[in-house]
Amino acid sequence: MNWQAVKAIYIFEMARFFRTLMQSFISPVISTSLYFVVFGAAIGSRIEEVEGVSYGAFIVPGLIMLSVITQAISNASFGIYFPKFIGTIYELLSAPINFLEIVMGYVGAAATKAMFIGLVILGTAALFVDLSIQHPIAMLAFMVLTCLSLSLFGFIIGIWAGNFEQLQLVPLLIVTPLVFLGGSFYSISMLPEGWQTVALFNPVVYLISGFRWAFFGMADVPIGLSLLAIAVFTGLCLGAIWWIFKSGWKIRN
Amino acid sequence: MAAIVEIEDVKKVYDGGFAALKGVTLNIEEGEILALLGPNGAGKTTLISTICGISRPSSGAIRVGGHDTVSDFRAARSLVGLVPQEVNLEPFETVWRTVRFSRGLFGKPKDDTLIEKILRQLSLWDKKDTAIRALSGGMKRRVLIAKALSHEPRVLFLDEPTAGVDVELRRDMWEIVAGLKADGVTIILTTHYIEEAEAIADRVGVINNGKLLLVEDKDALMTRMGQKQLRIDLQDRIATVPPALHGFDLELAEDGGSLIYRYDTRADRTGIAKLMAAMSEEGLVLRDLQTSQNSLEDIFVGLVHEPEAAA
Ligand SMILES: Nc1ncnc2c1ncn2[C@@H]1O[C@H](COP(=O)(O)OP(=O)(O)OP(=O)(O)O)[C@@H](O)[C@H]1O
Ligand SMILES: [Mg+2]
Numbered sequence: 001m002n003w004q005a006v007k008a009i010y011i012f013e014m015a016r017f018f019r020t021l022m023q024s025f026i027s028p029v030i031s032t033s034l035y036f037v038v039f040g041a042a043i044g045s046r047i048e049e050v051e052g053v054s055y056g057a058f059i060v061p062g063l064i065m066l067s068v069i070t071q072a073i074s075n076a077s078f079g080i081y082f083p084k085f086i087g088t089i090y091e092l093l094s095a096p097i098n099f100l101e102i103v104m105g106y107v108g109a110a111a112t113k114a115m116f117i118g119l120v121i122l123g124t125a126a127l128f129v130d131l132s133i134q135h136p137i138a139m140l141a142f143m144v145l146t147c148l149s150l151s152l153f154g155f156i157i158g159i160w161a162g163n164f165e166q167l168q169l170v171p172l173l174i175v176t177p178l179v180f181l182g183g184s185f186y187s188i189s190m191l192p193e194g195w196q197t198v199a200l201f202n203p204v205v206y207l208i209s210g211f212r213w214a215f216f217g218m219a220d221v222p223i224g225l226s227l228l229a230i231a232v233f234t235g236l237c238l239g240a241i242w243w244i245f246k247s248g249w250k251i252r253n
Numbered sequence: 254m255a256a257i258v259e260i261e262d263v264k265k266v267y268d269g270g271f272a273a274l275k276g277v278t279l280n281i282e283e284g285e286i287l288a289l290l291g292p293n294g295a296g297k298t299t300l301i302s303t304i305c306g307i308s309r310p311s312s313g314a315i316r317v318g319g320h321d322t323v324s325d326f327r328a329a330r331s332l333v334g335l336v337p338q339e340v341n342l343e344p345f346e347t348v349w350r351t352v353r354f355s356r357g358l359f360g361k362p363k364d365d366t367l368i369e370k371i372l373r374q375l376s377l378w379d380k381k382d383t384a385i386r387a388l389s390g391g392m393k394r395r396v397l398i399a400k401a402l403s404h405e406p407r408v409l410f411l412d413e414p415t416a417g418v419d420v421e422l423r424r425d426m427w428e429i430v431a432g433l434k435a436d437g438v439t440i441i442l443t444t445h446y447i448e449e450a451e452a453i454a455d456r457v458g459v460i461n462n463g464k465l466l467l468v469e470d471k472d473a474l475m476t477r478m479g480q481k482q483l484r485i486d487l488q489d490r491i492a493t494v495p496p497a498l499h500g501f502d503l504e505l506a507e508d509g510g511s512l513i514y515r516y517d518t519r520a521d522r523t524g525i526a527k528l529m530a531a532m533s534e535e536g537l538v539l540r541d542l543q544t545s546q547n548s549l550e551d552i553f554v555g556l557v558h559e560p561e562a563a564a
Contacts, residue, residue, distance in 0.1 A: 002360040087339055098327075252307065
């Protein structure tokens with residue numbers, strides 16, 4: 001295992017993040033505040049409570065997930081797409097490292113950034129609503145797992161993408177709708193019965209449900225199922241990345 | 254001397270079906286400087302990329318320091334440094350970070366003293382905290398070299414290191430290469446300049462159309478390449494070369510309107526002064542003079558048409 005290389009990649013990637021720390025910090029704060037104004041104040045005045053939790057607090061896990069998922073994907077996809085785009089990937093390909101080390105460096109950095117954003121949002125949300133977290137450790141663990149698995153997914157998109165449009169395409173066309181339809185702002189049980197069944201095919205439902213359980217002790221789907229869903233998703237992504245490096249797809253001719 | 258890089262019948266067919274390497278076999282000796290010459294599209298970069306792991310050989314085998322570059326890639330690649338032809342660098346990073354990153358990537362522990370030494374050697378020390386995008390083209394090229402040297406390679410590939418580089422930097426580069434050779438580093442460089450191969454290489458390889466046409470000791474090759482022609486246009490045509498000039502390698506051209514003199518640029522005396530003296534004694538009046546060297550292209554054409562060299 002070439003740990004020096006993992007460390008080098010991780011530090012190099014994090015440097016990009018620190019260069020734009022203010023942006024990284026301010027934009028989630030502002031967008032979270034806006035969500036609270038729009039959803040919390042406007043809708044919250046009509047929906048008082050969801051399953052015994054005030055609507056303002058109820059949407060916090062969904063809000064965090066929404067940002068963490070998009071950030072993890074965009075950070076990780078950009079992180080590996082950029083060296084491909086500017087040509088510096090030659091160095092990764094000629095270095096004595098294997099795919100696992102490359103992935104650990106890039107995905108680790110992308111997940112760290114997403115985690116940071118998630119915590120900033122959590123802090124901002126605490127300013128707007130009273131939050132009591134029932135299972136704080138499980139909450140953090142869930143957040144870490146989500147950051148990691150979605151960063152893996154983003155990494156694949158970054159390798160696949162041939163241009164900047166494609167880099168945006170998957171997050172925009174698939175991920176954002178799935179997150180919005182995944183119960184970020186409502187409980188699945190509020191949907192008509194037919195749609196509840198459809199929702200169970202949305203992987204994001206499992207993430208948000210599990211995360212919400214860590215906050216309020218209630219979930220749309222059993223927590224074990226949520227964990228299983230993350231594990232399967234992570235396994236699929238890792239398998240895909242292993243295959244990508246083995247075959248050289250899109251990176252090594 | 255033992256071969257540090259062994260290339261055995263390597264073929265490379267790109268995805269589109271284009272055969273860029275058509276069976277290259279070459280042993281590179283430890284400690285030597287090998288210059289690879291060849292026209293655009295010959296396959297020089299492809300060969301280097303295939304050795305370094307950027308592309309995979311379609312068939313054949315490559316070993317570096319005895320380690321197969323595919324099955325034992327870690328051991329093989331950790332011996333190799335690469336300075337690519339294209340200037341590919343992260344624009345927003347500083348020189349220092351970029352170079353340090355390379356060392357880490359190759360699994361070497363942090364060594365700031367070494368990196369400082371390399372940057373000073375390449376006259377980059379005062380630019381160490383400058384972002385790459387604020388460097389000139391020649392400086393960027395030096396950063397690429399610093400990156401490759403940062404992990405102390407035993408074999409260094411320089412893909413056209415002096416393309417688009419000013420005369421002074423080219424001299425510096427040659428000096429650096431000489432210094433590395435003195436440290437025992439094996440160096441393979443590609444170039445389009447014969448003078449460059451002449452100045453620093455021990456052996457010269459010529460590659461064209463994905464085939465290695467020859468690998469030869471530099472001195473032997475340079476004798477063949479070093480021929481120069483002097484064309485002397487005369488005021489009045491002459492029918493034959495005057496007997497007084499028979500001692501010179503002369504040829505009559507342009508219906509007697511000019512003389513072609515062949516000489517070796519590396520000979521102690523070119524004989525030009527003597528020829529001029531002899532001509533004025535003969536009363537031949539010059540209208541114009543022109544010299545031309547065997548160009549690399551001429552030599553390629555020559556090589557391709559020489560059946561024994563191509564075989
Ligand atoms: N990724 C690729 N896919 C398909 N063909 C390629 C690829 N890279 C190079 N080639 C082709 O392979 C041939 C050899 O290219 P290569 O870059 O090795 O030449 P070169 O000798 O380095 O030339 P130059 O002096 O211009 O740098 C060229 O015909 C080129 O078009
Ligand atoms: Mg080239």
